[in-house]
Amino acid sequence: MKSTSRLGAWVAIAIGTLYFLLPLIATFEFSLKMNRDGYSFEAYKVVLADPGFQATFGYSTLMAVLTIIVGILLVVPTAYWIQLKLPRLRPLVEFITLLPLVIPAIVIVFGYLKLYNSSSWLPLTGNERATDLLLMCSYVTLALPYLYRSVDAGLRAIDVRTLTEAAESLGASWPSILLQVIFPNVKSAILSGAFLTFAVVIGEFTMASLLGRPAFGPYLQLIGSNRAYEPSALAIIAFMVTWAAMGLIQVFARNARPARKTA
Amino acid sequence: MAYLTINNLHKRFDDHVVVHDFNMHIEQGEFVTFLGPSGCGKTTVLRMIAGFETPTSGRICVGGEDITQQAAQKRGIGMVFQSYALFPNMNVTQNIGFGLKMRKCPADDIKRKVAEVIKLVELSGKENHYPHELSGGQRQRVALARALVVEPRILLLDEPLSALDARIRKNLREQIRDIQRRLGLTTIFVTHDQEEALTMSDRIFVMNQGRVEQEGRAEIVYTEPATEFVARFMGNYNLLGAADTQRLLGLNINGHLAIRPESIHVLDGHSQQDGTLAGTIRQHQLLGNIIRYQIESAGITLQVDRLNRTASDLMPAGTEVRLQISRDDMREVR
Numbered sequence A: 001m002k003s004t005s006r007l008g009a010w011v012a013i014a015i016g017t018l019y020f021l022l023p024l025i026a027t028f029e030f031s032l033k034m035n036r037d038g039y040s041f042e043a044y045k046v047v048l049a050d051p052g053f054q055a056t057f058g059y060s061t062l063m064a065v066l067t068i069i070v071g072i073l074l075v076v077p078t079a080y081w082i083q084l085k086l087p088r089l090r091p092l093v094e095f096i097t098l099l100p101l102v103i104p105a106i107v108i109v110f111g112y113l114k115l116y117n118s119s120s121w122l123p124l125t126g127n128e129r130a131t132d133l134l135l136m137c138s139y140v141t142l143a144l145p146y147l148y149r150s151v152d153a154g155l156r157a158i159d160v161r162t163l164t165e166a167a168e169s170l171g172a173s174w175p176s177i178l179l180q181v182i183f184p185n186v187k188s189a190i191l192s193g194a195f196l197t198f199a200v201v202i203g204e205f206t207m208a209s210l211l212g213r214p215a216f217g218p219y220l221q222l223i224g225s226n227r228a229y230e231p232s233a234l235a236i237i238a239f240m241v242t243w244a245a246m247g248l249i250q251v252f253a254r255n256a257r258p259a260r261k262t263a
Numbered sequence B: 001m002a003y004l005t006i007n008n009l010h011k012r013f014d015d016h017v018v019v020h021d022f023n024m025h026i027e028q029g030e031f032v033t034f035l036g037p038s039g040c041g042k043t044t045v046l047r048m049i050a051g052f053e054t055p056t057s058g059r060i061c062v063g064g065e066d067i068t069q070q071a072a073q074k075r076g077i078g079m080v081f082q083s084y085a086l087f088p089n090m091n092v093t094q095n096i097g098f099g100l101k102m103r104k105c106p107a108d109d110i111k112r113k114v115a116e117v118i119k120l121v122e123l124s125g126k127e128n129h130y131p132h133e134l135s136g137g138q139r140q141r142v143a144l145a146r147a148l149v150v151e152p153r154i155l156l157l158d159e160p161l162s163a164l165d166a167r168i169r170k171n172l173r174e175q176i177r178d179i180q181r182r183l184g185l186t187t188i189f190v191t192h193d194q195e196e197a198l199t200m201s202d203r204i205f206v207m208n209q210g211r212v213e214q215e216g217r218a219e220i221v222y223t224e225p226a227t228e229f230v231a232r233f234m235g236n237y238n239l240l241g242a243a244d245t246q247r248l249l250g251l252n253i254n255g256h257l258a259i260r261p262e263s264i265h266v267l268d269g270h271s272q273q274d275g276t277l278a279g280t281i282r283q284h285q286l287l288g289n290i291i292r293y294q295i296e297s298a299g300i301t302l303q304v305d306r307l308n309r310t311a312s313d314l315m316p317a318g319t320e321v322r323l324q325i326s327r328d329d330m331r332e333v334r
């Protein structure tokens, strides 16, 4: 009984692994065949040397970093305050932060275009910097579910209320409490949220494309429809970046000192 | 005028009244205890004094200054929590120095004061340990040091010892009391352990359902309970209702009669002394230096304590005895 169920589990894992790995291996193998005479990294050289790649990747990285900063500044104090003073609102806030997963990005973008077009009261789509701002804000929206969930989980792992009160009774101001007591104790949770956000923003296509910004997602799409080998190389690179982000989440999750409620 | 005065304090959560008309006056340097069962509002009163909870009505004054609406940060009232509440990201030195840093104390002063208080709570050698590397007793001493080092006007301790095991608890409570005396610190200590309250306090406030049931010096509260509740809570009183009192002793009272188990004397069953009651031993319980008997008399079971001197003193169940209770040892309570 036991051995058959274990066998079943291994078969399921094997099928799952193949399902994920086969296309990846095939893509990788194909990306190496740019030169007729055997395997080479020629496609990668071409891609990495392309100024378009450098520009769009740099742009998306910058956007991701800004998104993370703004997202943290928005989410950490909010989640903290909800947990401390308004626990009854938590289900509502959780629901709101999940909305971006339910509402397709394209709907959100059309909403933006309608609200902020050049003849509206706040014409954010009028010039490039303003559109960048709008894009960044929409990325923050997209990142909300990931960021809020991980920060909230991190806050739940420490006794927020008592730590806050202990700091208060020692005369700490609110900024000091947030920066010196709360932030350091949810650092690893914030970081894992941040890397998830990074992975999401780097590959995002819909919003960047519809707002007409030179991001990595639209670039991937452009190359994909015009070239043969380079898109495979790009796909592998994008995968590596995402995986690096995931790997870093693991590293930080493991290095986090065991946060104990009673400590 | 007393140092800390609390007048007509009320606290309501939604429609649930948790603290009723709480009044209290504490002198500077006094050590008082809030004693009461779980849920009677001890923590809530303490949190209102600390400024973590706003009273529904009433006034709290320290040194003649009304602090009822003041922010917790500004009150200069130290608090030690049952769960220690040490900052997990800081080591012992940083935890203790936190309050001084918040007060913008110069670094040299912080260093000196932290070193002093570490010596005071006997934590030398643990300066660079993090909270998760310390035992419960050590953590609580860090928490105590952290509250002491900023020289609070009042120190509040909310069941600081209840998460610790018996031996450490005893040790630490002596240490707390000793430090409190040395620093002359006005202190409120919360507990639901009557022994702890009796051994530590100058004065005890026995609380029940959000009210002060009785307040007074420790020995008074113990020997002269004012109400049935206090008699029950301070431990082991025999409490007789009016009907039982009439039947057993032929006395007419209102309320209850409280008799301590050690004030009932057990005489030989053949004793002919006047004013004694016939009784039968039902069972006994060995409590170390005393033996507690359940003795039935006129259908009423009384608890009676006797010193446990030699093994041959033990009276088996079924033994017929006579009981003698002095009128002075009977207390009428509400």
Ligand SMILES: Nc1ncnc2c1ncn2[C@@H]1O[C@H](COP(=O)(O)OP(=O)(O)OP(=O)(O)O)[C@@H](O)[C@H]1O
Binding pocket: B013, B016, B018, B036, B037, B038, B039, B040, B041, B042, B043, B044, B045, B192
């Ligand atoms: N924030 C709150 N909201 C609603 N009710 C509360 C709140 N805090 C406390 N209470 C209620 O107030 C009552 C008194 O609570 P409190 O914590 O003061 O009791 P306590 O005497 O400290 O008990 P314990 O010995 O268990 O710590 C309890 O019935 C509790 O449910």
Ligand SMILES: [Mg+2]
Binding pocket: B042, B043, B044, B158
């Ligand atoms: Mg309590």
